[in-house]
Amino acid sequence: MSKSERLFEKALKVLPGGVSRNTIFRKPHPFYAEKGQGCYVTDLEGVTRIDFANNMASLIHGHAYPGIVDSVTKQLAKGSCFTMATESEVDYAELLCERVPSFDKIRFVNSGTEAVMAMLKASRAYTGKAKIAKVEGAYHGAYDYAEVSQTANPNNWGDIDKPNSSPVAVGTPTKALEDVVVIPFNDVERAIKILDQHKDDLACILVDLLPHRVGLIPASNAFINALHKWTREHKSLLVFDEVITFRTNYSGAQQNYDVSPDLTAMGKIIGGGFPAGALAGSDKIMKVLDPTEPKVLLPHSGTFSANPITMTAGLAAMKDFDQAAVTKLNKLAIYAKESITQAIADVGINACVTGAGSMFRIHLKAQPPKNYREAYVDKTQSALITKLLDHLFNNGVMLINTCSATLSTAMGKKEIDHLVSTLKDGFEMLKPEMT
Ligand SMILES: Cc1ncc(COP(=O)(O)O)c(C=O)c1O
Numbered sequence: 001m002s003k004s005e006r007l008f009e010k011a012l013k014v015l016p017g018g019v020s021r022n023t024i025f026r027k028p029h030p031f032y033a034e035k036g037q038g039c040y041v042t043d044l045e046g047v048t049r050i051d052f053a054n055n056m057a058s059l060i061h062g063h064a065y066p067g068i069v070d071s072v073t074k075q076l077a078k079g080s081c082f083t084m085a086t087e088s089e090v091d092y093a094e095l096l097c098e099r100v101p102s103f104d105k106i107r108f109v110n111s112g113t114e115a116v117m118a119m120l121k122a123s124r125a126y127t128g129k130a131k132i133a134k135v136e137g138a139y140h141g142a143y144d145y146a147e148v149s150q151t152a153n154p155n156n157w158g159d160i161d162k163p164n165s166s167p168v169a170v171g172t173p174t175k176a177l178e179d180v181v182v183i184p185f186n187d188v189e190r191a192i193k194i195l196d197q198h199k200d201d202l203a204c205i206l207v208d209l210l211p212h213r214v215g216l217i218p219a220s221n222a223f224i225n226a227l228h229k230w231t232r233e234h235k236s237l238l239v240f241d242e243v244i245t246f247r248t249n250y251s252g253a254q255q256n257y258d259v260s261p262d263l264t265a266m267g268k269i270i271g272g273g274f275p276a277g278a279l280a281g282s283d284k285i286m287k288v289l290d291p292t293e294p295k296v297l298l299p300h301s302g303t304f305s306a307n308p309i310t311m312t313a314g315l316a317a318m319k320d321f322d323q324a325a326v327t328k329l330n331k332l333a334i335y336a337k338e339s340i341t342q343a344i345a346d347v348g349i350n351a352c353v354t355g356a357g358s359m360f361r362i363h364l365k366a367q368p369p370k371n372y373r374e375a376y377v378d379k380t381q382s383a384l385i386t387k388l389l390d391h392l393f394n395n396g397v398m399l400i401n402t403c404s405a406t407l408s409t410a411m412g413k414k415e416i417d418h419l420v421s422t423l424k425d426g427f428e429m430l431k432p433e434m435t
């Protein structure tokens with residue numbers, strides 16, 4: 001029995017299914033990490049792999065980044081959390097607000113889920129309306145409302161002209177489903193027609209500019225402009241989930257668009273490897289959280305929010321993820337995507353690669369999907385993807401379980417070349433099964 005197998009046997013007795021988060025589950029058992037250094041992770045068996053998963057896109061400098069280790073170690077010796085504010089949250093808020101034009105004020109929380117939840121509640125508090133709209137299939141964390149339609153499938157997604165509000169979890173309140181309007185991605189005409197049916201009721205439209213489960217294809221400028229215009233006309237807000245996409249540009253993915261969001265949710269890389277989230281936006285809207293107002297429209301707290309460990313780590317991480325680092329990393333991703341596209345052509349397999357910034361996703365489809373329904377992975381495709389991921393894993397490469405990769409500044413061409421040659425072998429292996 002391997003060390004991981006032994007641990008999993010013990011874990012099964014105390015953790016549901018032996019895991020604390022379903023994303024890391026692998027058949028027949030998950031692997032257990034011993035240590036990470038830069039872009040490499042070593043498991044308990046002593047096997048080292050290149051880490052393209054980066055704890056689900058949350059590490060921008062890889063593991064044990066010296067700048068973060070030093071500052072967090074110093075802070076730890078002074079204490080990890082207090083029933084007081086600390087200087088670190090002010091310093092970090094200043095850095096992020098200077099970095100993004102749409103941020104006047106910021107409120108830190110502890111996860112992306114919490115950031116999206118706070119953003120939807122702030123939208124409701126500001127507009128006095130209850131409903132929200134979101135893109136079909138988009139992942140926004142675990143809040144009941146944000147979760148709607150996230151796992152829609154051909155049996156329950158309904159007519160594309162009026163996608164169903166389908167639940168993820170059994171027992172989701174019907175009221176939550178009724179209060180979420182689902183629109184198709186990048187489809188201006190259909191989306192506006194659907195929104196028009198709820199024009200007096202929408203607190204906000206929630207959008208991820210590069211939604212992972214929708215295919216990791218960027219939102220078009222036309223789509224975002226149309227949603228922005230609609231929200232101006234109907235006293236609603238346009239809010240962006242940049243929990244993952246904040247890494248795609250110096251000021252987040254929003255930098256690539258004509259219009260700015262009213263509010264932005266963040267998470268992942270802004271924690272420098274520690275649990276983090278944040279909600280940011282204009283003074284006018286962020287006032288709903290302000291305890292100095294005569295009436296606080298959205299009373300909001302969190303025991304570990306803005307704890308100095310996360311603030312110190314985040315500040316160190318983002319200081320070093322400056323414009324030069326963003327540009328360099330995004331160039332490396334372009335090199336990776338071009339090399340993978342070449343490998344696909346060389347092997348002659350029906351596959352393609354999508355993505356932007358420092359993220360990309362491999363699809364076993366001839367053409368890049370344009371929306372969630374086209375990106376949807378059926379059982380046959382899912383089995384092939386698992387086979388490809390297992391091949392990569394067994395050959396020193398770790399990807400996210402949707403066959404997606406995120407880069408870290410610890411990587412260079414050497415790691416990309418290893419990924420591409422391993423992928424190429426994997427494509428050769430799958431080819432006979434795909435024709
Ligand atoms: C776009 C997006 N929003 C929200 C979340 C939720 O973040 P967390 O897992 O930190 O709660 C995620 C997590 O993967 C995400 O990708």
